[in-house]
Amino acid sequence: MVEVRSWLESSKKRGMALGLQETQTVLQRLDLTLPKHIIHVAGSNGKGTVCALMATTLSLDGRENVLFTSPHVTRIEERIRRNGIPISPREFDEALERVRQAALGDENSSEIELTFFEITYLVAMVASQGSEVLILETGLGGRLDATRSGPATVSVVTSVSLEHRDILGPDLPSIAREKAAIARPNCPIVLRDPEDDEVRHAMLDEAMNAGNSLLGETLESADASFVNITHGIGVVDEAEELATAVFEKVGFSTSSIKKAKRILRWPARMHLLSKSETSSHPYLLDAAHNPSGLRRILPELEQSIIQHAPRNANGPVWTLLFGTSPQHDLSEMLSPLHEMCSRIPPTQIVLTRPHGGRYPGVEIEELLKEKWHHQNPLTSPSAPHAIEKLASDSADNVGLVISLGSLYLQGNILNCFEWASDENLSLFAKH
Numbered sequence: 064m065v066e067v068r069s070w071l072e073s074s075k076k077r078g079m080a081l082g083l084q085e086t087q088t089v090l091q092r093l094d095l096t097l098p099k100h101i102i103h104v105a106g107s108n109g110k111g112t113v114c115a116l117m118a119t120t121l122s123l124d125g126r127e128n129v130l131f132t133s134p135h136v137t138r139i140e141e142r143i144r145r146n147g148i149p150i151s152p153r154e155f156d157e158a159l160e161r162v163r164q165a166a167l168g169d170e171n172s173s174e175i176e177l178t179f180f181e182i183t184y185l186v187a188m189v190a191s192q193g194s195e196v197l198i199l200e201t202g203l204g205g206r207l208d209a210t211r212s213g214p215a216t217v218s219v220v221t222s223v224s225l226e227h228r229d230i231l232g233p234d235l236p237s238i239a240r241e242k243a244a245i246a247r248p249n250c251p252i253v254l255r256d257p258e259d260d261e262v263r264h265a266m267l268d269e270a271m272n273a274g275n276s277l278l279g280e281t282l283e284s285a286d287a288s289f290v291n292i293t294h295g296i297g298v299v300d301e302a303e304e305l306a307t308a309v310f311e312k313v314g315f316s317t318s319s320i321k322k323a324k325r326i327l328r329w330p331a332r333m334h335l336l337s338k339s340e341t342s343s344h345p346y347l348l349d350a351a352h353n354p355s356g357l358r359r360i361l362p363e364l365e366q367s368i369i370q371h372a373p374r375n376a377n378g379p380v381w382t383l384l385f386g387t388s389p390q391h392d393l394s395e396m397l398s399p400l401h402e403m404c405s406r407i408p409p410t411q412i413v414l415t416r417p418h419g420g421r422y423p424g425v426e427i428e429e430l431l432k433e434k435w436h437h438q439n440p441l442t443s444p445s446a447p448h449a450i451e452k453l454a455s456d457s458a459d460n461v462g463l464v465i466s467l468g469s470l471y472l473q474g475n476i477l478n479c480f481e482w483a484s485d486e487n488l489s490l491f492a493k494h
Contacts, residue, residue, distance in 0.1 A: 064156035070163050074179045079421065081207035086181045087278055090213055092165040092172070095188055098129070098197040100313060101214055105205040105242040106221025106255070108356040112302040112329060113221055113309075114200045119323040119490045120306065121196055122146040124316060128196040130490075131187035131210075133180060134420070136331050136474040137483040143187045147490035150190055158189035181209040188213060206244035212278065217313050218245045218252040218285070221305060223262065224355035236265035246273035248283035251312045255305060256289040263289070288312070297363045298333075299324055326491040330482070331473035333363060335371065341480055343454035344382075344461045345371060348477070350470035352388065357399045357467070364465070368407055372463035379407060380462030384449055386415040387425050387468035397433055400467065404436040410462055412440040415449045417472035424469065446475035 102117065104110045111132050118130040130144045140149040150158075162185045168174045177185070180202050191197040199215065201208045223239045239257060243266040246252040252270050257263055270287035274280040290308045292301050303324050310317045328334075336346040347367055351357045372379035383404065390396045404412075412435055416424040427442050443449035453461050466476055482488070 064153075064160070067156055067160045067163055071159060071179065071182055074177060074182055077176060077178045079180070079203070080178045081204070083207060083209070083212040083275070084277060085175050086177065086185065086209045087212040089162065089165045089175055089177065089181075089185060090188060092168075093161060093185065093189060096192055097188065097214065098191050098194045099216075100196040101216050102196065102198045102219065102309065102313075103201070103210060103215035103217070103245050103247075104199065104219045104221065105201040105208075105245050106219075107224040107238070107242075107353065108351075108359055109221040109298055109301060109305075110200055110219075112298055112332060113219065113305050114198050115329045115490050116299070116302045116320070116323055116327055117306045117309065118144065118198055119147055119327050120310070120317075120319045121315070122490070123319040123323055126196055126315075127194045128198060129187065129191040129194045130198045130200075131184060131191075132200040133183065133202050134470060134474075136470065137477050137488065139183070141330075141488045142183050143190050144490065145190070145194070148485055148493075149488050154190060155186060158186045161189050162186055178209075184209045201242075201245065204238075205242040206240075206275075208245075211245055211275070215245070215247050216250055217309060218247060218250065219305060219309055220245070220252070220254045220266065222255050222301075222355070222359075223257055223266075224353060235259065236261050240265045240269045242266075243269040244273075244275075246270040246285035246287070248274040248281055248285060251286045251288070253305065253308050253312060254287060254289050255301075256291045295362075298359055299327065323491070328489070328491055330488060331470055331477065333360065333367070334473070335367070336480065341450075343450075344458060344464050346464045346466060346476065347371065348466045348473040350473050351467060352469055353390070354392075354396050354399060357396070361399055361403055365403060365407060368463060368465065373458065375459070377408075380410050380459065381407075382453065382461050382464045383409040383412045384415065384453075384464055384466040384472075385412065385430070385468045386417045386446070386472045387430075388417065388420050388471065389422050389425060393425065393429065394433060401434070401436065408436055409465075410460060412437045413443055413449050413453070414440050415443045415446060415472070417469040418445060418475055420469065420471035424471070446472060447479050450476065450479050 121128040135141045199210045239262045270285045273285040274282040331350045334348040372381040414430045
């Protein structure tokens with residue numbers, strides 16, 4: 064299967080494409096029998112957590128499900144989980160070959176060039192056959208995301224923030240519209256209340272005019288409902304409230320959601336690694352990658368520092384390890400982080416650069432231009448180098464390592480710690 068993996072790898076040169084018809088054409092060529100229930104989730108923050116929580120709940124209830132998320136943290140198969148476990152490389156490759164053949168076409172149909180994301184989405188669609196439920200996380204936006212090219216029976220939009228303004232629109236109502244455009248005609252869409260009248264109106268207007276004629280859909284209203292989230296709760300608690308609303312809407316039992324929340328292990332999201340797992344210092348990893356995402360996790364993050372970091376006479380001992388993908392406004396993105404560092408000062412700050420993402424990580428020289436809590440942050444060219452440097456330092460100087468800024472950075476770290484097994488990447492322990 065080397066050839067088919069090479070074909071997938073070669074698709075990266077096509078970059079990102081926003082459009083639906085070519086992906087839909089390949090999906091139609093595949094002629095799949097898809098699950099009865101397809102849950103499509105969009106949002107700026109928290110959508111992956113909602114997806115993971117719903118998949119874990121369904122697995123506990125014995126309802127076979129397939130979950131598609133992106134990007135992957137350590138290896139590509141984790142983009143597609145069946146009952147919480149990444150599918151095998153063999154199954155991935157077999158599904159990938161089916162997608163490749165459909166994309167290549169035949170004497171009656173021309174070849175269609177797909178992007179990396181479009182291909183992995185279609186692999187998930189192939190893998191979902193025979194399951195009862197398919198959960199799809201959008202890649203970017205909603206209206207023109209490849210995941211919108213296929214059907215869904217219920218849609219969900221989590222919190223919305225200013226992101227990808229060059230693609231999704233200049234302001235929050237515009238961005239909210241793009242995400243709410245995953246609404247399907249005559250199907251439910253569950254919307255996290257944005258707590259803003261203009262944004263709420265934009266989302267509701269989009270839902271009331273659901274459907275994409277280019278996909279052959281009839282333009283009809285969706286069944287829209289807003290969920291008022293309890294003020295001040297954490298990311299996983301918010302996911303619980305949204306998952307409960309979705310399950311009630313489609314008639315699934317909600318009795319296992321609380322247990323699922325307790326046992327959920329979502330890699331690189333508030334992910335604590337013990338000293339025995341790193342062979343050096345404890346690490347806490349989180350993939351929050353925009354200002355609103357960082358603000359949302361700060362209360363839980365500060366509590367984790369207080370709970371897990373060793374202490375000296377000056378308070379908790381912890382090290383900030385930071386690297387990020389390109390930001391619309393880097394200073395704005397760092398603002399909540401600086402606020403936290405002023406409340407609970409880190410012993411040291413290490414700036415690095417994530418590798419392997421869609422876009423090159425922000426150069427360390429650019430990060431150094433920002434005003435940090437320490438006048439002279441340390442620097443490392445990569446996560447492996449940073450880990451090695453920290454491992455050679457004493458626990459008294461390092462304490463708890465908090466890694467923030469990019470999912471790709473957390474993936475770099477987890478790969479250093481050889482975290483790519485099915486057991487480690489499963490959404491919950493199987494014993």
